[in-house]
Amino acid sequence: MLSVERVTKCYGNLTALEDISLDLAQGVYGLLAPNGAGKSTLMKMLATLLFPTKGRILWDGEEIVAMGERYRGLLGYLPQDFGYYPNSTPRQFMRYAAALQKIPRAETDRRISRLLELVGLSDAADRKLKRLSGGMLQRVGIAVAMLNDPRLLILDEPTAGLDPGERVRFRNMIHSLAEDRIVILSTHIVSDIETIAGRIIMLRDHRLLCCDTPAQICGRFRGKIFQLPADAQIMPHQHVLSEGQGENGTVLRVLSEMPPEDGVAVAPSLEDAFLAIYASKREGA
Amino acid sequence: MRLIACEMKKVVYFPALWTFLMLSLVLNGLLILGNDDVRNYFDTEKDDSGAIIDASENVFEGYDTGVLASFYADIVRESPTAAGWIRKKYSLLQPRAEQLAKSGAALDHYAGKATYESHQLLFGTLMRAILAEGSICAMLVILYLMGYEQLNRTEGQVCASCKGRRLWMTKLAAAMLSAEALYVLLAGMTLAFYLGRWDYGGIWGDSVSSRFNYLTDMLYKRPFLTWHNFTVGGYLAASLSLGAGLVAVFGLLAAVCAMLLRNVYAAALVLGTVLFGGIGLGSLFSQCRVWAAYFVMTLQPSAVWLDVNVWFTESGIAAFIPWQETVAVVLNLAVCGMAVCGMFRRFMRRDLS
Ligand SMILES: Nc1ncnc2c1ncn2[C@@H]1O[C@H](COP(=O)(O)OP(=O)(O)OP(=O)(O)O)[C@@H](O)[C@H]1O
Numbered sequence: 001m002l003s004v005e006r007v008t009k010c011y012g013n014l015t016a017l018e019d020i021s022l023d024l025a026q027g028v029y030g031l032l033a034p035n036g037a038g039k040s041t042l043m044k045m046l047a048t049l050l051f052p053t054k055g056r057i058l059w060d061g062e063e064i065v066a067m068g069e070r071y072r073g074l075l076g077y078l079p080q081d082f083g084y085y086p087n088s089t090p091r092q093f094m095r096y097a098a099a100l101q102k103i104p105r106a107e108t109d110r111r112i113s114r115l116l117e118l119v120g121l122s123d124a125a126d127r128k129l130k131r132l133s134g135g136m137l138q139r140v141g142i143a144v145a146m147l148n149d150p151r152l153l154i155l156d157e158p159t160a161g162l163d164p165g166e167r168v169r170f171r172n173m174i175h176s177l178a179e180d181r182i183v184i185l186s187t188h189i190v191s192d193i194e195t196i197a198g199r200i201i202m203l204r205d206h207r208l209l210c211c212d213t214p215a216q217i218c219g220r221f222r223g224k225i226f227q228l229p230a231d232a233q234i235m236p237h238q239h240v241l242s243e244g245q246g247e248n249g250t251v252l253r254v255l256s257e258m259p260p261e262d263g264v265a266v267a268p269s270l271e272d273a274f275l276a277i278y279a280s281k282r283e284g285a
Numbered sequence: 286m287r288l289i290a291c292e293m294k295k296v297v298y299f300p301a302l303w304t305f306l307m308l309s310l311v312l313n314g315l316l317i318l319g320n321d322d323v324r325n326y327f328d329t330e331k332d333d334s335g336a337i338i339d340a341s342e343n344v345f346e347g348y349d350t351g352v353l354a355s356f357y358a359d360i361v362r363e364s365p366t367a368a369g370w371i372r373k374k375y376s377l378l379q380p381r382a383e384q385l386a387k388s389g390a391a392l393d394h395y396a397g398k399a400t401y402e403s404h405q406l407l408f409g410t411l412m413r414a415i416l417a418e419g420s421i422c423a424m425l426v427i428l429y430l431m432g433y434e435q436l437n438r439t440e441g442q443v444c445a446s447c448k449g450r451r452l453w454m455t456k457l458a459a460a461m462l463s464a465e466a467l468y469v470l471l472a473g474m475t476l477a478f479y480l481g482r483w484d485y486g487g488i489w490g491d492s493v494s495s496r497f498n499y500l501t502d503m504l505y506k507r508p509f510l511t512w513h514n515f516t517v518g519g520y521l522a523a524s525l526s527l528g529a530g531l532v533a534v535f536g537l538l539a540a541v542c543a544m545l546l547r548n549v550y551a552a553a554l555v556l557g558t559v560l561f562g563g564i565g566l567g568s569l570f571s572q573c574r575v576w577a578a579y580f581v582m583t584l585q586p587s588a589v590w591l592d593v594n595v596w597f598t599e600s601g602i603a604a605f606i607p608w609q610e611t612v613a614v615v616l617n618l619a620v621c622g623m624a625v626c627g628m629f630r631r632f633m634r635r636d637l638s
């Protein structure tokens with residue numbers, strides 16, 4: 001059980017996060033927010049790479065920084081910019097990571113092979129990391145983060161660079177993992193978390209906006225999302241969320257309190273909700 | 286243990302280090318070959334009539350260190366404090382002169398006419414080169430290992446692992462071990478080549494304070510007055526051991542810079558500035574005749590390195606206390622060790638940017 005209690009993080013004069021409080025139990029948490037909202041900052045604090053300016057973070061009631069090694073031992077972390085030793089192979093690199101995680105030597109190789117298989121890299125296990133593609137590297141990163149079978153898995157944009165097949169595989173993997181652990185992942189790709197995240201954490205204006213199930217978030221916009229033809233007149237109280245290809249040419253998805261003329265009500269998707277939530281801000285800017 | 290091995294493996298795969306090591310060995314080889322002419326009169330044959338050497342050859346008999354004291358006290362006369370230190374040092378040297386006289390150290394043959402040149406070649410030129418190369422290796426290894434994760438952008442993953450930020454202590458240990466191993470390698474290979482060409486067979490047991498050996502400082506020639514009765518072998522062993530300490534000092538200094546600045550290039554720049562600036566400051570103080578400040582500067586690691594040819598002797602103007610080089614190395618180890626500990630403590634509670 002992880003609790004974030006009134007955490008504020010400042011970089012000099014810039015307040016990246018303000019007064020964040022969260023309680024996380026088992027399950028997948030999707031951190032969904034625009035660029036620069038402070039997702040990585042929050043995750044780095046959970047990984048003890050950054051220290052809160054104010055507030056504290058507790059694991060089972062104990063401050064994580066004070067727990068030190070005991071906390072990090074149950075933590076798996078994939079940073080946004082996963083770094084690696086270019087001249088090592090995935091297997092060598094994971095052996096080093098295993099030593100850092102204090103995994104018993106006897107168990108190391110077995111675990112590495114199993115994880116490489118899990119992320120579909122068994123064939124590339126002995127190729128140099130610098131010769132792997134971006135998506136393959138990302139999968140090495142995921143495998144490294146899971147090496148110590150963490151109770152708390154923090155993944156900063158884990159699906160960046162993955163192809164659709166791998167993305168589905170990743171989703172299934174996370175889904176099965178999350179039964180008895182906490183998984184927090186950030187992404188910009190709504191579809192990545194729509195189906196697997198039990199709860200979505202959203203940040204706005206450096207503050208916590210919500211931590212709800214996807215259904216609750218979408219529910220707020222039920223009856224407010226409409227599809228319009230591209231040539232429709234847009235009223236001031238309507239916000240165009242996105243443009244897309246319909247059956248009869250281009251269509252617009254619009255947020256509106258009242259049903260517009262020749263608008264077709266559609267079920268709000270998480271993407272609609274995301275765009276609607278951050279729409280006002282973008283227009284204000 | 287496992288992590289120390291992992292870190293040392295990174296050192297092994299550091300190409301610039303091996304290039305530097307090769308160049309160093311070539312340079313040392315050239316230094317040895319370039320001074321080969323001395324070997325022609327390098328004479329280790331003991332004179333059989335040596336038993337009946339007249340008393341005048343025992344240069345320490347009746348030697349008065351007060352002469353040296355007055356000479357140096359006059360040089361540093363602008364600073365009464367410095368002059369006081371000098372007088373104190375040479376008054377402590379008087380009993381040493383008497384002990385050396387009694388032991389008959391001056392009667393030892395050493396290398397005969399070639400003693401001064403060969404001694405300076407081995408304990409001046411070569412030791413200075415070995416120490417410089419060993420120290421540069423130590424600093425390179427430290428900066429490389431400590432900046433490795435940052436260069437590869439793996440710092441985040443490493444610091445969030447079970448071992449966490451404490452890996453940097455392992456890195457320090459691994460780097461120090463590697464640096465000392467490299468120093469041993471450099472010294473071993475250089476000395477092996479030197480001793481292969483020069484036959485020291487019969488003279489290891491001779492005293493370095495032989496009447497054929499001497500020191501010159503500020504154009505003043507005096508016998509080789511050491512703070513302890515050293516044989517040639519003992520003197521070499523002592524120099525090499527203290528050298529290992531000096532290499533560690535340079536390594537720790539690099540560690541302090543690396544942890545303070547968290548950027549390899551900035552750390553290297555600052556380190557260079559501190560080392561060369563320190564030497565410059567020392568000579569500036571002596572030019573300006575601020576002798577007390579100058580003497581404090583002689584404690585810095587680069588000054589200790591420069592004066593390797595007078596280690597364990599009264600050292601003339603290069604020292605203001607007995608055993609200065611030894612004291613300086615111990616002091617530097619303590620100061621740098623504490624600074625490194627402070628840096629670690631800071632690093633443990635600092636944001637990783
Ligand atoms: N080391 C730093 N020093 C100063 N400001 C920083 C630092 N790191 C992040 N910031 C600022 O803090 C804010 C939040 O950054 P953060 O990286 O957490 O955003 P993010 O939500 O992860 O963005 P993205 O989706 O692009 O990854 C940004 O405005 C960023 O400019």
Ligand SMILES: [Mg+2]
Pocket residue numbers: 039040041080156
């Ligand atoms: Mg980010």
